[in-house]
Amino acid sequence: MKKIIALFVFAVLLVSCNSHKKYSDFDYSFSRSGGYAPTYENFLIKGNNAHYSFEGQGKNIKKDFKVTNEEIGRIEKALTDNKFRTIREDLKKVYDNVTTSINVKVGNNSGSKNDGSFIMENDRQRWENIVNTFRQLIDSKIGSTAETK
Numbered sequence: 104m105k106k107i108i109a110l111f112v113f114a115v116l117l118v119s120c121n122s123h124k125k126y127s128d129f130d131y132s133f134s135r136s137g138g139y140a141p142t143y144e145n146f147l148i149k150g151n152n153a154h155y156s157f158e159g160q161g162k163n164i165k166k167d168f169k170v171t172n173e174e175i176g177r178i179e180k181a182l183t184d185n186k187f188r189t190i191r192e193d194l195k196k197v198y199d200n201v202t203t204s205i206n207v208k209v210g211n212n213s214g215s216k217n218d219g220s221f222i223m224e225n226d227r228q229r230w231e232n233i234v235n236t237f238r239q240l241i242d243s244k245i246g247s248t249a250e251t252k
Contacts, residue, residue, distance in 0.1 A: 131178060132206040133237040137219075139199055146241050148175065155245055168244055181236035182212040185229035193221040203234055 129147040136143045142159025148170055157164040187207065197220050204217035216222075222230045 130207070130209040131175075132204070132208075133234075133241070134204045135201055137199065138201040142201070146237060148178075151175070153244070155241065157245075164245070166245060170240070170244075174240055178236055178240070179210065179212065181233050182207060185232045187212045187216065187229075187233060188214045190216050190226045190230050190233075191223040192216060192218070193223055195220050197221060205233060205237070 129149045131148040133146040134144060140159065142157070144157045144159075145155070147154045151169050151171070153168050153170045155164070155166045155168070187205070200219065202217055202219035204215070204219075206215045207213050216230070218230065
């Protein structure tokens with residue numbers, strides 16, 4: 104009996120560990136979270152597989168889907184054209200702000216940026232261009248159920 108219980112516990116642990124892999128193993132990540140009435144939005148891409156989740160405003164959405172090479176190319180083009188790696192984050196402390204984070208783990212644009220303390224004035228338009236590219240892709244795949252800025 105002890106062996107069966109141990110085997111069951113091991114299986115549960117194995118399954119739970121694999122479910123977190125979706126959130127840590129990605130090439131591109133776009134997330135928004137926080138605010139006075141917190142919302143949590145995550146869009147992760149690994150290869151041509153994507154995962155989207157949204158929780159807040161009385162909604163709870165989880166969806167897996169495919170992205171095309173052309174769509175990934177649009178993200179890469181936006182990152183390159185707007186010099187993602189050179190965008191400077193402000194260092195001021197801001198609380199109860201909805202924070203957008205973008206993480207790139209592949210290619211020449213590898214890096215991580217977020218606007219939790221805002222983006223420097225001179226870099227804001229480039230940041231918005233990149234955010235809008237992700238937002239357009241999300242809206243095309245999920246529709247109007249997602250939170251729009």
